[in-house]
Amino acid sequence: MKNGKSSSVVINLDGQDVEVPAGINLVEAASLHGTEVPHYCYHPKLSVAGNCRMCLVEMGTPMRDRATGEAILDEHGKQKIGWIPKPVIGCGTNVSQGMHVKTSSPMVKDSREGIMEFLLVNHPLDCPICDQAGECRLQEFATDYGRGYSRYVERKNVKPKRTRLGPRVTLDDERCILCSRCIRFCQEVVDDDVLGFVDRGSFSTLTCFPGKELSNNYSLNTVDLCPVGALTSTDFRFKMRVWFLKESSSICTESSAGSNITVSSREGVIHRITPRRNDEVNDSWMSDSGRELYKNVTSEDRLMKAKVDQEECTLSHAIETVKDTVDGKKLGIVGSCHSSLEEQFLLNKLAKITKAKKFLRGHFGEDDGILVSSDRTPNLRGSLVSGFSSRYPTDNLESLSKSLDKNELDVLLVIGEDLLASGIDLNQLNGVTLIFAGTHQNETSKLAKILIPTLTSFEKTGCFINRNFRVQSFKQAIPGPAGLLPDLQILSALIKSLEKDGIHRPDLSSIWKEMGKSSGSPLKGISFSDVPEDGLLIDGSKWSHLEFVEKKALNYTPARKAQKSK
Amino acid sequence: MIKKKTPKERRIILKHADDPSYSNKISCYLKNDGYSMLKKAFKMKPEQIGEEVLKSGVRGRGGAGFPAGMKWKFLDRKSGKPIYLICNADESEPGTFKDRQIIYKDPHQLIEGMMIAAYAIQAKQAFIYIRAEFFEGARILENAIAEAKSKNFCGENILGSKFSCDLIVHRGAGAYICGEETGLIESLEGKRPNPRIKPPYFPAVLGLYQCPTIVNNVETLCNVKHILEIGGEEFSKIGKPNNTGTRIWCVSGHVQKPGYYEFECGALTLGEMIYDVCGGLLPGRTLKAVIPGGSSSKILRADERFTGKLKDGTDFDWGIEDIPLDFDGPASAGSMSGSGGIIVMDNSVDMVEAMANINAFYAHESCGQCTPCREGSLWMRKITKRMCSGDAREEDADLLLSVANQIEGRTICAFGEAAAWPTQSFIAKFRDEFEEKAKGDSNKPTLQLI
Known part of the structure; x- marks a missing residue:
């Protein structure tokens, strides 16, 4: 606010004076004080449509004399409240000083019950076969405000049951409550105006405009936004009841944006990825391409067995062999920006012990202006903070190529990268022993003498540092394939075997303690448990001289066209 | 018994409407002293005209009866954004056919009224939003505007006053909801005519293209001309x-x-x-x-x-x-x-059938934005239709009333009330007929053909 004082106002919420930030709406204000105002069409990240009418509340403002502007007092000397005779929408009403709000009065209750009944009269009530069941707003509020029986004896409207809106979204129009969230999302966040209503009144039907389809890379957010089971993910449709799903917090590895995600799994199988709200990172959105990444976990080319000289062996034998191969040799380590902060720290430690040369490449693409940034790795900044790299990586391994040409290396430890796709020629690798540690097969892994399968980010715990130097932790969602170990344990075992008197524990808190010790680290004084759900911003000014590819897109700034046009 | 004298009409707006020698051509209008008030207006200051309209106390003829002068006062003139004037010629309330007469028979009266109003509120662009069904009316208006433009009563530098205002006829696509001013504005912007939420979208502040906008009814705008003619003070003495x-x-x-x-x-x-x-x-x-x-x-x-x-x-x-x-x-x-x-x-009217007719209209015309009106209007239509086809139930009257009560006052625009009020009043006043229906139609009035 202008004078810096009036940034909060006092409103009377159900008889209690509470302080709330100025300018927010009644749904948000009530929720800050533990009162839920049910709503469908309102979404904190979209413009206010005010059409579902579920958030109706009673509202009054202190009365003032029109002519003199003086407060009108009642017999107790208190300012009289001019209650508005009709209920107002909580989403479209902003708080003002002294405002009185009733969220549970008979009028409000009656309104909600009325709206609930109306929403259900033409609803197919097919919860038993509906994907949304269990996480459906309509179900939830029907429990709270539903009549429990129907007064509706007429025929229900018939609408299209399975419209293909795009490659990833299927629409059941009969379930749609016409809240327009999906339409507003496409207009305001993605700027891809393809959805709209046709027909009118109760026959209004959501559809794509002629010749268009909902195929943008954010289309699946409409499925998350949909408060009912109308928009469904073609991928997830009819696959799993949501109440069986275990939810784990994780981070999207698609790019340096680091969208916060929730991984839903059952009995060790991931069924879907959904965005997790983080206002500082990704609001409530994520890309469709990011949601598909879980499929890598079970993909055909996943590395499942340790191998030495193309022979399957136990993981411990492979690690043992690595030790023997590396000892006393000129080692080069090709790190990965896909590795977690902790892994990169241990890798750096390993490099120090073995006096290995370090190499790192980046992966870059087009910035889509929303949540897929140019840096297509989740943890490039982690490689800087962990100390593994001090330079900004390029999208090839030129320095490795030079080293190989000068015969400076006997053994190469490659973490996940495909050397042959990074500017290295097959001939250059002649006479070099390759050790490959990664999750998926590639041309380099096929050449490796020692092959160590590792875990995907869904199968382990750690931290990534995103494009604006926010440390974000991801938690293990599912167990890894039988017989495999987390990368940290493998690295730890290697370090232990190579460092003569080293005491090393592969747990995160010990690693964080050690990371904090190195001088000048922005992680000083922070322990792993200090990293909150929504991440921790650290000081990245030490690297401000580097030319990060994201440039202006360091932060996701949502397009707020909302207020300009409805 | 003394036979009372038949009250006499006083035609101001429709003065020439039924004169067989009168046409909607500009030559005829000019012969009848047309556009003289526009000339008078340019001798006044815009605010003065606003004052006269305020003094006249003229209330909006569209339905809500809000004082037009007051509406003009609410206009946000400080924003620096262009101001728009819109004539609401989407006359679609069943039972209403007054604006049609003005448009068809005396279009220049409307254009003159609009130009005076545009000058008063300093709008550089004015629109006539005309309902789709008035295709002939739209054509008449187009012609009239072309005539007015050729005589410089409209367009650039009107009558040498340095005031310019263009006038455009915009045809609707056939929706009742476009008569609601914010719905009309959405439609004029090329969108679905879903009425906007107030606050914040009061047309006088955030109207067409988010600019201050005045929306007035055809009859109201015609009155502006007559207010100027006799003065606000004198006008306020009429009625x-x-x-x-x-x-x-x-x-x-x-x-x-x-x-x-x-x-x-x-x-x-x-x-x-x-x-x-x-x-x-x-x-x-x-x-x-x-x-x-x-x-x-x-x-x-x-x-x-x-x-x-x-x-x-x-x-x-x-x-x-x-x-x-x-x-x-x-x-x-x-x-x-x-x-x-x-x-x-x-007495030939079956009230349930009349109700069914009205409900059918509102169910067909609800824009579908707000839940209560969208679902309630169709529900009411289905109930009354069923009642008329011999399946009435005793509880239907109460159900109808309850549905209507669940709509009233809970929607973005006044359409909710428009849909609920007929049902509420029909049930309140003719409940007996609704209950009779359930008992087998014994008292059904027989319709006599004339």
Whole structure:
């Protein structure tokens, strides 16, 4: 606010004076004080449509004399409240000083019950076969405000049951409550105006405009936004009841944006990825391409067995062999920006012990202006903070190529990268022993003498540092394939075997303690448990001289066209 | 018994409407002193015109009856954004056909009124939003505007005043909701005419293209010309205090002479209108009910007594025939004068069928934005339709009333009320007929063909 004082106002919420930030709406204000105002069409990240009418509340403002502007007092000397005779929408009403709000009065209750009944009269009530069941707003509020029986004896409207809106979204129009969230999302966040209503009144039907389809890379957010089971993910449709799903917090590895995600799994199988709200990172959105990444976990080319000289062996034998191969040799380590902060720290430690040369490449693409940034790795900044790299990586391994040409290396430890796709020629690798540690097969892994399968980010715990130097932790969602170990344990075992008197524990808190010790680290004084759900911003000014590819897109700034046009 | 004199019409707006020698050509309009008020307007300051309109007390003729001068005062002039004037010619309230007469028979009167209003509010761009069904009206207006432009009554540097205002006719696509001003604005912007939420989208502040906008009815804008002609003070003496000027009443239904009649506000009662002006009911019929202000206003029962206190404190005790025809009369009787569409029903009318008809209209016209109106209007239509096809149930009257109550006051625009009020009043006043339906239609009035 202008004078810096009036940034909060006092409103009377159900008889209690509470302080709330100025300018927010009644749904948000009530929720800050533990009162839920049910709503469908309102979404904190979209413009206010005010059409579902579920958030109706009673509202009054202190009365003032029109002519003199003086407060009108009642017999107790208190300012009289001019209650508005009709209920107002909580989403479209902003708080003002002294405002009185009733969220549970008979009028409000009656309104909600009325709206609930109306929403259900033409609803197919097919919860038993509906994907949304269990996480459906309509179900939830029907429990709270539903009549429990129907007064509706007429025929229900018939609408299209399975419209293909795009490659990833299927629409059941009969379930749609016409809240327009999906339409507003496409207009305001993605700027891809393809959805709209046709027909009118109760026959209004959501559809794509002629010749268009909902195929943008954010289309699946409409499925998350949909408060009912109308928009469904073609991928997830009819696959799993949501109440069986275990939810784990994780981070999207698609790019340096680091969208916060929730991984839903059952009995060790991931069924879907959904965005997790983080206002500082990704609001409530994520890309469709990011949601598909879980499929890598079970993909055909996943590395499942340790191998030495193309022979399957136990993981411990492979690690043992690595030790023997590396000892006393000129080692080069090709790190990965896909590795977690902790892994990169241990890798750096390993490099120090073995006096290995370090190499790192980046992966870059087009910035889509929303949540897929140019840096297509989740943890490039982690490689800087962990100390593994001090330079900004390029999208090839030129320095490795030079080293190989000068015969400076006997053994190469490659973490996940495909050397042959990074500017290295097959001939250059002649006479070099390759050790490959990664999750998926590639041309380099096929050449490796020692092959160590590792875990995907869904199968382990750690931290990534995103494009604006926010440390974000991801938690293990599912167990890894039988017989495999987390990368940290493998690295730890290697370090232990190579460092003569080293005491090393592969747990995160010990690693964080050690990371904090190195001088000048922005992680000083922070322990792993200090990293909150929504991440921790650290000081990245030490690297401000580097030319990060994201440039202006360091932060996701949502397009707020909302207020300009409805 | 003294036979009362038939009240005389006072035609201001429709002065030339039925003159066979009068045409909608500009030559005819100019012969009748046309566009002289526009010339007079340019000799005044814009604010002065606004003052005159405010003084005249003229209330909006579209339905809500909000004082036009006040509406102009709310205009946000400080924003620096362009100001728009829109004429709401989407006359779609069932029972209303007054604006049509003006547009078809005297379009230049509207254009002159609009140009004066545009000058008063300093709008550089004006629109006439005309309903799709008036295709002939749109053509007439297009021609009239072309004529006016050729004579420089519209367009660039009007009459050398340095004031420019372009006028565009925009045809709707056939939706009742476009008569709602914010819905109209959305439609004019090329979108679905979903009414906007107020706050924040008050047209006078955030109207067309998020700019300050004034939306006035055809008749209201025509009045602006006449206010200028005689002055606001003098205009306010026509009719009654707070009910100034004349009103065009559109009488339809079971009367001998349905049609449009222009009277001073409060110059006659509903009874005089039906029996004296419109020649009474059809032979052998008795009056059953009247809808006084377009289909969305509440129905009045013929044998009802209306009692209460008027705004000036006097008590009243009216029968249906005593209700004065102005803004406040029908409102005091618990209904409204709305758009001036008086629908007369005699004893041949089955009220449930009439209700079904009205409900069918509102279910068809609901834009579908707000849940209560969208679902409620169709539900009510389905109930009344079922009742009329022989499947009425005893509980239907209560159900209808309950559904209507769940709509009223809970929607973005006034369409919710428009859909709910007919049902509420029909049930309140003719519950017996709704309950009769459930008992096997024994008392169904037989419709006599004339």
